Amino acid sequence: MDKPKILDKFIQLLSDSEDTLRAAGQAFSLIGPSLNISQIILDLNIPETRQTPTGEVRHLTVYLGEMASDEVTEIVWLEESTRTFENGVITAHVYAPIETNWSSDERQLLQSAVKIFLIHMDRYRLIELVQKSSMTQYLTGLPNSGGFIAFATKKMFAGEIKNYNSYYFNLKGFGLINRRFGSEETDNIIRRYARTLLEFCKEDETIGHLGGDNFVALIRKERTGDFLKLLEKTEVFGIRDGERLPVHISAVAGVYDIDDSLKAPGQIIGRSSIACSVARSLANEPFLFVTKEMSTRVYREKQIEDRFEDGLLNNEFKVYYQPKVDTKTHTLVGAEALSRWLCKGEYVYPAEFVPILEKNSYSIGLDIYVMEDVCKTIRHWIDKGIEPVPVSVNFSRSDLAEEHLADQILEITKKYNVDLKYIQIEVTETATQKEKGLIADFLNKLNGMHIASSIDDFGTGYSSLGILRDLPVSTIKIDKSFIDNDTLTKRDEIVLKNIIQMAKELDIEVITEGVERQDQIEFLQNVGCDLVQGFYYDKPLSLEEFEERLKNKNYVI
Structure with missing residues (x-):
């Protein structure tokens, strides 16, 4: 040898x-x-x-x-x-x-x-x-999104992907665990949880970690029940003050039963994340399977998100004006600016796009756009010799975290040399104490700048009467739910009459929205509210239509 x-x-x-x-x-x-x-x-x-x-x-x-x-x-x-x-x-x-x-x-x-x-x-x-x-999440050693997609792609090319269900799952209550054990030990707890997931996983399956408390998985369909049971409750441990304590981890999951509709590996994460988002919004649903309706809705949301910036740049958003009317004189006294989106020849209405923009913190871009358009239009009317009416512009609650929002609003009015008497800023009554604080700060800034403000949907949110006491608002807009009943009762009358009386004693203007019937007009006049907005007088009008209305502010009823 x-x-x-x-x-x-x-x-x-x-x-x-x-x-x-x-x-x-x-x-x-x-x-x-x-x-x-x-x-x-x-x-x-x-x-x-x-x-x-x-x-x-x-x-x-x-x-x-x-x-x-x-x-x-x-x-x-x-x-x-x-x-x-x-x-x-x-x-x-x-x-x-x-x-x-x-x-x-x-x-x-x-x-x-x-x-x-x-x-x-x-x-x-x-x-x-x-x-x-490059394919691994640094904390747990599990595949990151790239590693997970690489595994899924191999299974697609091998024609095996339909043997799997895709999962996107989010760990519940991890903020509490972090406060209990501290960040360093919480990282150790996540590692132990990841090891438990790996022990469940077979060689032809994979579980990925996208970071934080978000995970993904491809598990063979015959093991669906076992995996969902694992996600429902898994025990690991954490160490605090030298003591080993049990930690129970539960996850909310979205499940995509992979079928022939799958066209690209990225959809494997995208579709299951849709169902996870829906499951998280439903307190009693630990997991949800993807449905066609979910996929259609999220695809539409993605279209809106992707198109929004171009829509602003191309002036696709049109401002409409819904009149506010004094029912005693049937006279136009104001308007609310409402946006409509003409996207590729099709109108997209606020009920569809506003919640999506708010969820992604895009709404401030639209609200500033409308504010500027309104001020530009008011300047145009004045220059043409048309006497404007005050116009209220909506700002989303999600905008209020922007520290300099009130300053931006004031700058726009100065840019177009618009008297502040023609502008009112409208925000929706909040449902939480935290948001109430943001609204209070914002309205106080506006008040200091002598900009009028209005609370929309009054009576539906957090501590409505507290708003009358605490916030420097110029106007409250009574929510249409107060007058929506087919028959308006004495109890309805007593509640509304007292709200209106208190508001007036505090020098706060009251207007009711959603007015569509003559009996509602009569009821509101009886309780002391003469200002209304709704289809009884006018639907939202295009700029040209509203300009004609401004020239003759009287309604013939």
């Missing part, structure tokens, strides 16, 4: 391949048969580190010789180990029949070959780790 030549060839085979494990089988074939080697097993035992957050334990068959058989009694004749860069251990076990008798040269050759292999193996692992890191 020419030892130098064999080792040279052995090294060449390992060096020429990027896949050290595959090349090792060929390399050991150079010496395995002559030494009667049954098999070579590689054990990897890698601790939990930043590079491998969940650790790694693998047992790999590197070489399988002709002597390997259940009938052959074999033992480990040679064992070599090396430490990895993250202080783990890689050990090679060389098995041969019990009657094997190597010479010292043969043993030395084998020992040299194994040591060379372990050096290459350490290099291979380092390269593997670098490649893996």
